[in-house]
Amino acid sequence: MYGKGLRTLSIATVATLALALSLVFFYAPLDADQGFVQKIFYLHVPLAIVALLGFIVGGVFAILHLRSGDRRWDAYSYVSIHMSVIFGVAVLLTGSIWAKASWGHWWVWDEPTLVSFLIVFLLYATYYPFRYAIEDRDRQARYASVFAVTAGAFVPLNFLAVRLAESLVHPRVFATTNGGLPGSMMLAFLASLAAVALLWVTLVKLELTAKSASGQLKRLRRALDAPAAGGASRVAPEVS
């Protein structure tokens, strides 16, 4: 069920990634201030945006799970958060490399954007131990959904707080005053954003397909082996 359209989506993702990389390296001009190092921006910022949006999407799925009690939404929420945590690792790594190249330091603790992203990332890193500490599958799903909603609401608040804070270090490239991105750079950025967003959707779909296959396999094994006795499981949510 989840595998439907995965091939088309994968092809679209690869094509968009190829287009985005071509635009980044062969079309977008070099930045006057940072030079070639600014090319990291086209990878780092889309990854950060998609990761943060993914956390919010996980929260929305969690609300749907709490409202309906349908375990499918819990699986969607879990996979969305899981994928965003992986993207978060990429954000932190690419950000550190960019910081080293631009500022001469791998990490700057007095920069609100960096530290706030780290806080969000660490918050979601606690999702896994929190989830798997609960044995009962229904309670596990319910509590994980409450966590996802609470943490998901924290993401935009955190983003707003950082935007409101006075920052002299992190560049604001989407500012409407004092410049902002020129058209060619914006085009390359939007292509990169689309490619990274498509990659996120594709990987979420792939993960859901694998989980669905694994869940159905377990059901089949239970049916063949012995009558199902129920019981708790520590595995990730099953998708049928």
Add this chain to the structure above:
Amino acid sequence: MLPLATPALPLDEAGKYVAAAYVVFMVLLVVYVAIMAAKLQRIERELRDLAAFAEARAAADQATPGREEVDAR
């Protein structure tokens, strides 16, 4: 502004950082895909085992006539 105050790195110096960032991303992606491939291989193996088990059971049922009726009761 620190980025503005810092002069742009020369291309040969900047190139390794840009390459590092994109390579790190690609490595993460490849590792994730490799983990997913291993997971799918395990599912396939388990499915093969289950199919063999189901076939063996069906063969055993055929070898002992009347077993289905006993099981049904």
